[in-house]
Amino acid sequence: MISLIDVSKVYNQKDNSTFHAIDSVSLSINRGDIYGIIGRSGAGKSTLLRLINLLEIPSSGTVIVDGEDLTNLSKQKLRHARQSIGMIFQHFNLVSNKTVLENVLVPLELARYPKKERLDRVREVLRFVGLEDLMSKYPSQLSGGQKQRVAIARALANKPKILLCDEPTSALDPNTTKEILEVLQSIHKELDVTIVIVSHEMDLIKSICNRVTIIDNGQVYETVDIKPKGIVNSDHTPDWFLTQLTEERESDNA
Numbered sequence: 001m002i003s004l005i006d007v008s009k010v011y012n013q014k015d016n017s018t019f020h021a022i023d024s025v026s027l028s029i030n031r032g033d034i035y036g037i038i039g040r041s042g043a044g045k046s047t048l049l050r051l052i053n054l055l056e057i058p059s060s061g062t063v064i065v066d067g068e069d070l071t072n073l074s075k076q077k078l079r080h081a082r083q084s085i086g087m088i089f090q091h092f093n094l095v096s097n098k099t100v101l102e103n104v105l106v107p108l109e110l111a112r113y114p115k116k117e118r119l120d121r122v123r124e125v126l127r128f129v130g131l132e133d134l135m136s137k138y139p140s141q142l143s144g145g146q147k148q149r150v151a152i153a154r155a156l157a158n159k160p161k162i163l164l165c166d167e168p169t170s171a172l173d174p175n176t177t178k179e180i181l182e183v184l185q186s187i188h189k190e191l192d193v194t195i196v197i198v199s200h201e202m203d204l205i206k207s208i209c210n211r212v213t214i215i216d217n218g219q220v221y222e223t224v225d226i227k228p229k230g231i232v233n234s235d236h237t238p239d240w241f242l243t244q245l246t247e248e249r250e251s252d253n254a
């Protein structure tokens with residue numbers, strides 16, 4: 001589904017030296033994978049993800065998505081190919097002065113989706129993420145989890161085959177993280193979308209990914225197949241918080 005062949009991304013530094021953010025990376029992601037990319041801060045995870053849809057143009061190497069060499073396409077053809085690759089971000093990247101409905105409309109307008117069918121499609125994807133009732137709200141009126149759902153709906157609008165997720169739950173609490181992971185899992189199962197997730201959170205990666213690449217210093221350190229553990233139930237109720245805060249005090253007093 002996705003092949004990166006000997007891909008590098010080199011940045012020019014202010015002192016005229018060069019920095020290899022991604023250094024000769026080759027990897028393949030199969031159709032149907034929930035593929036994790038993990039590594040420490042600055043390892044190159046986000047850069048690698050953005051090379052898959054050419055948000056970052058590789059300095060060298062080849063990026064093949066669904067049989068098409070993206071590195072060889074004209075701007076217009078690349079724009080078209082990108083419609084089958086949705087993306088979500090840590091901080092949601094919604095347009096603040098547009099409503100939920102208008103945010104989800106944007107990619108449909110850009111893709112020249114048939115005008116008469118746009119509203120139905122917006123409703124359909126918002127229903128899928130459970131937000132149909134909030135269509136006329138603005139992002140500032142939503143919780144973090146709701147904002148990420150809108151971002152997911154926007155990413156799904158053009159019926160992508162691949163969803164790229166850059167730290168999708170890093171700005172969310174454990175309860176909301178669980179909800180978003182469940183949405184990602186249903187996208188994978190029900191819509192047959194291949195998912196690539198960048199995260200530094202080991203629990204997240206272990207819960208839903210079936211294959212994981214560890215990135216270090218811009219290079220592939222190792223790729224492993226794993227058995228996803230399932231999404232942990234993190235029902236952090238007020239009682240849970242209280243117990244966490246007081247159990248140490250009680251054992252100190254014992």
Ligand SMILES: Nc1ncnc2c1ncn2[C@@H]1O[C@H](COP(=O)(O)OP(=O)(O)OP(=O)(O)O)[C@@H](O)[C@H]1O
Nearest residue numbers: 011019021039040041042043044045046047048200
């Ligand atoms: N536009 C840029 N110009 C110069 N250097 C860059 C640019 N973008 C990223 N880098 C550098 O490339 C390296 C990899 O960055 P990247 O954001 O991909 O890492 P990461 O693993 O996602 O880190 P984090 O987990 O902290 O987000 C970092 O050292 C970063 O400073």
